[in-house]
Amino acid sequence: MGSDETQRLLLSETRDHSHVNEKSDLLQRRRTRRGGTSDTEIEQNGDLQTPLHPQSIYETQEAELNFKPVLFYLAAYLGTGTLCFFLASYQIQGIKTYGFLDALYFCVVTMTTVGYGDLVPNSTIAKLLACLYVFTGMALGGLILSKAADYIVEKQEVYLVKAICKAEKLGLEEVSKELVTKKSKYKFLLSISTFVVLMITGTVFLYFVEKLDFVDAFYCVCSTVTTLGYGDKSFSTPIGRTFAVFWILSSTICLAQCFAYLTDFYTEDRQRSLAKMVLTRKFSPRDLEAxxxxxxxxxxxxxxxxxxxxxxxxxxxxxxxxxxxxxxxxxxxxxxxxxxxxxxxxxx
Amino acid sequence: MGSDETQRLLLSETRDHSHVNEKSDLLQRRRTRRGGTSDTEIEQNGDLQTPLHPQSIYETQEAELNFKPVLFYLAAYLGTGTLCFFLASYQIQGIKTYGFLDALYFCVVTMTTVGYGDLVPNSTIAKLLACLYVFTGMALGGLILSKAADYIVEKQEVYLVKAICKAEKLGLEEVSKELVTKKSKYKFLLSISTFVVLMITGTVFLYFVEKLDFVDAFYCVCSTVTTLGYGDKSFSTPIGRTFAVFWILSSTICLAQCFAYLTDFYTEDRQRSLAKMVLTRKFSPRDLEAxxxxxxxxxxxxxxxxxxxxxxxxxxxxxxxxxxxxxxxxxxxxxxxxxxxxxxxxxx
Incomplete structure (x- = not known):
């Protein structure tokens, strides 16, 4: 049998197998997603004609499955917190606007560990509640929200492929291949662009709505996105706090993802260098023996x-x-x- | 050739290879560390008689190589920051003790994103400097300090093996094997124990030295380790701030590592389940064909x-x-x- 035939067999092994063995159902589904490109996947990406990287599709599907529960957890977590701190609002001191909005704002500022300190608990119960809330918030952010963010970035990637195809007049296959081999790089670029947009939005908002001067607005934005939250500048108007609830959540998660993708990119780059070195190294008769x-x-x-x-x-x-x-x-x-x-x- | 012989060959392949091919030096070293257990590795772990997991040794060695530069970066980063904020100390307002100590304390509080707000910049230059400092601090923390922390945990693991051997009267090989298969679990347990010790130390210190009542001390500890840093309770005495410099750095990094190891543990667990499923699944004549x-x-x-x-x-x-x-x-x-x-x- 020639090597071409062997290669064909080797590459299609996974797919062949999913036809012949239809018993172990879960296993088979996993294998199909990881290994080959099944018909369903092609259908789902039908608008792109060519299917994306199977691994990426696998991850996207998994992320999609996890996305709705994540939103549910987040809503439940924020809802419970807001209710608790609303009921205990007389045990919280600081700059106040509307009771319910303040409670929600306090929850977001706490769970993201920004902790401005413009609202602080001043009773034993409220303090212990805040301690509990920040720990669970960290776990939720680190273990669950990052997955949701990853799902959004994966979705964005599909649009990026289309955009690049149009702009560069490249074939879809070429662009997809580029995207597969430098996946983390594109994820990093996407997240950093989103992050810059969020930074600008925040600065402009603080400048016009909270009436901070330009440096203070930028300083407050930096202090927030990094979760530093000195608290000398923060959101003190009702409209500002409403904006803050969404903006703080998205910008802090976005920056954390930027760092995560940067690390991935670095790791992937090292692995690729090693793989290249191994592949380009001359295969000697000694290797043959080994x-x-x-x-x-x-x-x-x-x-x-x-x-x-x-x-x-x-x-x-x-x-x-x-x-x-x-x-x-x-x-x-x-x-x-x-x-x-x-x-x-x-x-x- | 019998399957025993094949297995011997398969398992020793990497080692054999490092003997026959002594040209590609870097590649060979990598291979030896990853693949087999070379003589040097056994020597280095001589006090344990049995070598640890080769992969773990590889990582430890790599971490060790990175450890000294990390300390250097951290010192350079903190040194530069302290000098800058010391020179600009009249541009920083808040509760002050000694100029140099305050600058160092401000640097640590900023780079870890705790951001109490008990010291805040109040000039344009100082504000922009703080923005720059927190971003670089995040990068340093996320990308570099976590490696150093991992190195320390790896070192601790060696002592853990010895301790378990003595306590449980188990053979060293058994314990090592357990440690290899459940690596992340032990790393998580080690980091969480260290974290609890750090929490207790912090609470006791704040209670006795900073004269906070018990709930406030615990509340301040939680607010700090999570990098929340509301700032209504913080370190305000010279001795407190000296302690804080070391304690904040170690406790925030430790908690971050706990979460990282928990994620690893979850991933490893899932991979192990999948591997087990694949290995225990019956190998049928159909699989033979595939x-x-x-x-x-x-x-x-x-x-x-x-x-x-x-x-x-x-x-x-x-x-x-x-x-x-x-x-x-x-x-x-x-x-x-x-x-x-x-x-x-x-x-x-």
Whole structure:
């Protein structure tokens, strides 16, 4: 069998498999999403003609599933908090506007850890409630909201692909490929652009509505988005606090995502360099010997792929050890290969 | 060749390789650390007799390399900031003690985004400086300090292994294995214990030194470690601010690491479940057909490992495609395997 045929088999393995084995349902669905490009995926991205990166689609679908509950959790969390602090509003001191709005604003300022201090709890109960609220808020922000933000960025990416296609007059496939290999870079660029827009919006708002001078407006924006929140400048009008509820939530999460994507980008870049180094390194007769697992003086496609992926650090020893244990059990006749004979013998 | 021999070859592949190919130095070092357990690693962990998880050792070594520069960056960053804000101390208003200490305290409160607001900049220059300082501080904290914290946790783990060995009278190998498979869990437990100790230390300190009542001390601790920093309660004495410089830095980083390890733990747990599902799933004759890449009606060890790792989602299509391209180029005679003949022919 020629190497072309082997390659075809190797690449389509996952898809073939999803046809022949329809029993393990969950497993199969996972595999299809991760491995190949199923028909459903093509349909869902029908407006793009070409399907996006399967891994990306998998992540998007997973994020989509998680998006609605996230909104629900956020609403429940903010709702409960607002109600509690509204009922305890006489135990909160500071610059006040309307009871309910202040409670909501206090919740957002607390959960994002901005903590201006323009409203502070002044009873034991309110203080302990605020402590509880900020810890749960951190968990919600770190573990759940970041996923929702990621989902939005993934969605934006689809529009970005379309925009680039139009502007650069490139084929869709080219742009998609570029997007796949430099995924984190584009995510970072998207989030940083959104962040800049949010910064500008905040500064303009504080300048015109809260009547701060330009430097103070910018200073307050920086102090808020980083969750520093000195509190010497903050939102003190009813309209300002209404705006703040949405703006603080989105801008603080956006900045956190920027940093997360920057880290991803850095990691991905390093991995890509390593992979490139491994792939461009000359394959010598010595490598041939080392990669030849079954000692038949020939390196099969599977052996080669395994050898190179190990070199890239994508596979580690623990994984291989665990799989090899299973292999040994299945290899009934100890021949070093699994054949139909192994199945027949094991069932005797 | 029996499957035992194949397994021996498969598992020792990386080590063998580091003996035969001594040219590509950097690559080799990477490979040795990731793949096998070299002699140097055993020596370095000599006091434990058994080497720890190679991956962990690799990470520890890398972290160790990064640890000294991190301390240097932190010192340089805090030093520059302290000097700037000390020189501009007349542009900072609030509760003051000693000029230099206040500047350092202000730097720490700003870079960790606690932002009590007990000291705030009150000139344009000082405000813009604070904005710059908090952004760079976030980057330093997120991208660099977390690595240093991880290094410390890795070090602690070694002591934990020893402690468990003594207490539970278990063999070192057993404990190490447990530690490897549930790495994130132990990291999380270690960081959360450290965090609790830091919380108690802070509360006790505020109670005795800053003379806050118990609830206020606890409230101030919660407000600080979460970087909320309302600022109604903060450190106002010279001794308090000296303590705060170290305590705020360590406790905020520690809490952030707790959340990071919790996320890792969750991810690792999900991956482990998936791997277990893939490994325990019955391998049917249909799988045999799908895993048989070269169509010889027999699944070799390499084919089996590749098939299972793909199923686990540890390898994706892009990786395989990239490696297969190289394979095709090397397979000069298009036989579907690499042999010495391919090398001879390619050099003619």
């Amino acid at each position: 990669a030849d697992l079954d000692g038949d003086k020939a390196v099969s496609a599977a052996e080669f792929v395994l050898y190179k992926l190990k070199e890239m650090g994508k596979i580690n020893q623990e994984d291989v050890i665990a799989v090899m244990e299973i292999f040994r059990k299945l290899d009934y006749d100890q021949s070093g290969t699994l054949t139909e004979a192994d199945f027949r013998n094991s069932q005797v | 895993a048989d890449l070269d169509g010889d009606k027999a699944v070799s060890a390499a084919e089996f490992v590749l098939y299972k790792l793909k199923e686990m989602g540890k390898i994706n299509q892009e990786d395989v495609i990239a490696v297969m391209e190289i394979f095709r180029k090397l397979d000069y005679d298009q036989s579907g395997t690499l042999t010495e003949a391919d090398f001879r022919n390619s050099q003619v």
